[in-house]
Amino acid sequence: MTDATPSDLPAQQSTLEHVIHVLRANPVTLIAFGMFAFLILSALFGPSLVPYDPLATDAANALQPPSLAHWFGTDQIGRDVFSRVIVATRLDLTISVAAVAISFVVGSILGCIAGYWGGWADIILNRFLDTIMAFPLFVLAMGIVAALGNTVENIIYATAIINMPFYARLVRAEVNIRRDAGFVRAAKLAGSSDIRVLATQIFPNALPPMMVQVSLNLGWAILNAAGLSFIGLGVSPPTAEWGIMVAEGANFIVSGEWWLAVFPGLWLMFAVFTFNLLGDGLRDIVDPRKRT
Amino acid sequence: MLTSYPRLRAILLRVAQAVPVVVGVVVISFLLTRALPGDPAVYFAGVAADEASIEETRVAMGLDKPLPVQFVRYVGDLLQGDLGQSLSSGRPVATDLASRLPASLELTLTALILAVVIAVPLGVLAATRPGTWVDHLCRVVVTAGVSLPTFFTGILLIYIFYYLLGIAPSPLGRLDFIYLSPDHVTGFYLIDAALMGDWETWRGAAKQLVLPAATLALFTLAPIARMTRAAMLTALSSDFIRTARAAGLSRRAVLYRYALRNALLPVVTTLGMVFSFALGANVLVEKVFAWPGIGSYAVEALVVSDYAAVQGFVLAMALLFVLLNLVVDLLYTAIDPRIGFDAK
Numbered sequence: 214m215t216d217a218t219p220s221d222l223p224a225q226q227s228t229l230e231h232v233i234h235v236l237r238a239n240p241v242t243l244i245a246f247g248m249f250a251f252l253i254l255s256a257l258f259g260p261s262l263v264p265y266d267p268l269a270t271d272a273a274n275a276l277q278p279p280s281l282a283h284w285f286g287t288d289q290i291g292r293d294v295f296s297r298v299i300v301a302t303r304l305d306l307t308i309s310v311a312a313v314a315i316s317f318v319v320g321s322i323l324g325c326i327a328g329y330w331g332g333w334a335d336i337i338l339n340r341f342l343d344t345i346m347a348f349p350l351f352v353l354a355m356g357i358v359a360a361l362g363n364t365v366e367n368i369i370y371a372t373a374i375i376n377m378p379f380y381a382r383l384v385r386a387e388v389n390i391r392r393d394a395g396f397v398r399a400a401k402l403a404g405s406s407d408i409r410v411l412a413t414q415i416f417p418n419a420l421p422p423m424m425v426q427v428s429l430n431l432g433w434a435i436l437n438a439a440g441l442s443f444i445g446l447g448v449s450p451p452t453a454e455w456g457i458m459v460a461e462g463a464n465f466i467v468s469g470e471w472w473l474a475v476f477p478g479l480w481l482m483f484a485v486f487t488f489n490l491l492g493d494g495l496r497d498i499v500d501p502r503k504r505t
Numbered sequence: 506m507l508t509s510y511p512r513l514r515a516i517l518l519r520v521a522q523a524v525p526v527v528v529g530v531v532v533i534s535f536l537l538t539r540a541l542p543g544d545p546a547v548y549f550a551g552v553a554a555d556e557a558s559i560e561e562t563r564v565a566m567g568l569d570k571p572l573p574v575q576f577v578r579y580v581g582d583l584l585q586g587d588l589g590q591s592l593s594s595g596r597p598v599a600t601d602l603a604s605r606l607p608a609s610l611e612l613t614l615t616a617l618i619l620a621v622v623i624a625v626p627l628g629v630l631a632a633t634r635p636g637t638w639v640d641h642l643c644r645v646v647v648t649a650g651v652s653l654p655t656f657f658t659g660i661l662l663i664y665i666f667y668y669l670l671g672i673a674p675s676p677l678g679r680l681d682f683i684y685l686s687p688d689h690v691t692g693f694y695l696i697d698a699a700l701m702g703d704w705e706t707w708r709g710a711a712k713q714l715v716l717p718a719a720t721l722a723l724f725t726l727a728p729i730a731r732m733t734r735a736a737m738l739t740a741l742s743s744d745f746i747r748t749a750r751a752a753g754l755s756r757r758a759v760l761y762r763y764a765l766r767n768a769l770l771p772v773v774t775t776l777g778m779v780f781s782f783a784l785g786a787n788v789l790v791e792k793v794f795a796w797p798g799i800g801s802y803a804v805e806a807l808v809v810s811d812y813a814a815v816q817g818f819v820l821a822m823a824l825l826f827v828l829l830n831l832v833v834d835l836l837y838t839a840i841d842p843r844i845g846f847d848a849k
Contacts, residue, residue: 343526344532347526347532352784352818355815395789440655440785444807456656463656467675481654481657496608
């Protein structure tokens with residue numbers, strides 16, 4: 214792991230070799246990186262590349278099955294499903310990335326405090342996290358959005374809160390096992406303050422497992438946000454978002470217009486699947502022993 | 506006296522551990538009901554309320570008093586089973602939840618049993634035959650299972666089995682309207698119909714249950730299969746299995762009597778997380794299949810901003826989750842062969 218030797222060049226080369234070795238042994242990870250790049254590109258450039266305006270209605274062409282003109286068909290008021298699915302990528306990724314970023318930062322700070330100083334802070338944090346985890350997490354997110362108000366920002370906060378315990382616990386454990394390590398004592402003897410030691414010596418060691426957690430968590434955060442908007446929270450109707458598109462399309466599935474719900478659902482699955490594969494791949498790179 | 510009954514002591518200790526969790530859950534749900542932006546009285550009085558009825562609600566709920574006093578009052582109400590009034594149904598939230606809970610429990614428990622029955626053998630087979638098609642199947646199921654949005658799986662299943670193949674009944678609730686619902690004994694239609702000996706209704710209820718339960722099971726079986734496989738691999742590579750093999754025990758005995766029993770312990774502990782997912786996914790599945798449980802009740806309440814109903818639902822789910830975890834841990838305490846020695 215990272216706290217082994219700081220000897221620069223050869224160590225870095227072997228890390229790179231290790232990454233290449235893992236990628237070659239497991240081409241699935243390479244595919245996952247490709248899928249990830251595709252998602253990022255469609256989030257960045259999708260809105261300017263799609264053939265139709267995602268909000269433009271066209272009553273004459275309502276409920277058309279997939280064709281050359283409309284790859285994924287059209288919905289009940291003639292909007293192009295393909296354009297909407299691609300445009301939605303940006304919103305869905307933004308919600309989940311923002312939520313995961315908040316839980317990463319807050320979880321890291323709380324975990325560092327609890328793991329480094331211990332004592333009361335540790336006890337209180339653990340009680341608090343236990344209480345959050347005592348709720349079924351999706352249900353807690355529903356309650357939070359209902360309490361804070363039905364907006365996209367609150368979806369982000371709710372998703373951040375239910376993900377936070379995983380980060381806080383991980384960081385707490387990683388910090389705790391290193392707080393008396395030799396290199397930490399050396400840094401303290403050299404006159405560094407507690408916060409400096411924590412930030413520059415201890416916390417970086419928690420980053421590799423954190424990256425794995427982030428990747429696995431992103432998939433879950435997308436599922437969660439889409440689930441919330443599926444039951445009518447957060448994103449409001451004309452906006453293109455995968456969860457709400459599946460919810461609207463669900464009304465047409467019993468009469469056979471499958472493309473309304475299936476394509477946004479497939480895209481959602483594709484995104485979650487990408488992050489899960491990526492997480493598993495990163496885990497192989499970071500810690501080959503944890504492979505299951 | 507307790508020291509002579511180590512198992513009883515372990516059980517009492519575990520029950521005592523649930524108390525602070527329940528206290529924390531109650532505190533958080535209290536904060537959620539009071540965290541409404543602006544004036545909570547406005548929200549609880551409903552959309553159509555005027556000045557006078559808002560003021561009335563404020564006094565009736567004690568919202569004019571300081572927070573600690575409100576909290577004591579909230580806990581007092583909870584102890585009497587009072588979760589407030591639902592605006593949309595006009596009945597007490599506790600009554601609404603109690604009448605809809607059996608539907609949710611029937612769905613969730615059927616799905617969990619289905620998931621365990623499929624996932625555990627799948628995990629065991631994958632662990633004992635690494636690299637074969639069973640192992641690959643297990644890996645695909647596990648990765649796909651956690652990537653599948655439950656609400657999407659449900660819709661796909663409806664499309665395939667109801668619209669295309671026409672073998673599933675229409676996805677509208679627990680029982681087709683041609684059947685009368687069975688007499689209320691447990692609230693579980695399958696059990697009630699069986700008690701009445703009405704197998705026609707039983708078959709009707711079972712038909713309605715298959716698709717939603719399968720949807721939920723597909724989602725929950727992935728983590729169980731993954732954990733079983735990992736725990737089984739660890740158990741199979743441990744020393745006591747090597748010893749058992751060296752002692753010439755049959756493959757069957759080694760696998761089931763020694764390896765599986767030990768591998769099941771970590772699986773049981775991950776069930777807590779699985780419950781959390783299952784109860785959350787339950788809400789989505791109920792919405793897709795118009796299942797009249799507490800999940801769809803909360804979704805309907807959310808749409809019309811019926812806050813007392815939503816918060817009552819959140820609290821009820823949390824208490825249910827604590828209870829499920831408690832039951833699983835108690836079972837664990839009861840079956841774990843090592844506890845007797847630990848406590849001595």
